Amino acid sequence: MRLHQVALQFARVVEAAGDADELARILLAITLELGFQYFALSHHVDVAVVGDSAIRLHNYPAKWADYYDAQTLGVSDPVHRASHVTSVGFRWSQMSQMIPLTARDQRILELGRTQGIGDGFTIPAHVPGEARGSCSFAIETGRPVPETTLPLAQLAGGFAFEAARRLWSGRGHRGETDAPQLTDRQRDCVLWVARGKGDWEIGRILGVSEETVARHVKQACARYGVSKRTSLAIRTLFDGTLSFTDIFRR
């Protein structure tokens, strides 16, 4: 009962946050209330490339944040990758059961620990058509994860991410309205490109000539401003023109 009151309180305050600074202050208070020391709210993108349009809010030590950016960990961070395979909050110590951890991943986690960031709990936040994101709460190295507040952390993370999304979109950063649009035929071709087929095969499948397929794919690339078929497939997956279900469905 008491925890639920706290959850309601969290939902109310993050919804009322008027700007990113205020949200950061609120998140810090929530973080401490939950029994953690650090929070990180982010879109999983390379901040150096995407800049202000991506959500990013944290209270990690500056030295660690700088290192993180220098290594462009935003895209390869094992915590981010693990959050792409679940919609449910997970402890970092469970990650090795969720995704293959490389030697570099292990080094990153170890380095984090030497910087004072111990175990953590990450809540994935995926809104279709937008960059994937997450909200993490972390503890100082050597402290135990506050087990009892994890369900609350799950809710708090979800509401916090949505609050950030609202604030960032208010700055005009959603940018969905002028998204490239494909014709149905272009989309059909890209679907088969994403399934790994070449132009000749796609032509046979769709009953058109290889040249026609090549033209559709080229025009689709032009609409997205990319020159490679792989980039095209990824962009259409990212913006929801294609879904993973489309690709794997037979």
Place this chain on the structure above:
Amino acid sequence: MLHVLQPGDAPARDRVLQAMFAARKSVFVDLLKWNVPVVAGTYEMDRFDDAQATYLILTDASGAHLGSARLLKTDRPHILNSYYRELCAKGPPSGPRIREVTRFCLDRRLKAAERREVRDTLVSALADHALECGVEAYSAIAQMGWFQQILAFGWRCRPLGLPRHCDGALLAALRIDIDRDTPALLRAAGIAPSAALTRDLRAAA
């Protein structure tokens, strides 16, 4: 085209309902592997699909199912107070002005872009329906991934309790308050009925 099938309506449009039950079987049983009853091997129907349920069903011009949602009265048995009371810290919200949204279903045949159009149109229709019928809040149960999407629609949501593991999934119950501001909140979050489906809506009205 939006079909609103309410208790007390003239005999329901059987074909539209049938198509919805079949689509629900395809989504909830075949795809999501829910352990729910299937009638005649084709239709997903349970004991709440009775004369008191309301359905919002989107179809294309030929009557094929695109998306649907079931609204249950909360002053009689519904899902939250029958199976998932533990998801609500203070008991499930109930009363004549509260409906439970269940079986929110997007047809499996839809492509990604169409899914979004149908989803947005259905969400907008939920808000409009509530305003037309004096419903002040919806309750709902959601897995966490869907929970995040519901929040992202921009309307006012509150958790009814802490998330819990039920049948292998992490579920949470929430309350969505609907008032005159809701349509504007949805629009601000980018949720609007699709132009094509809206034309049909007007034609049907």
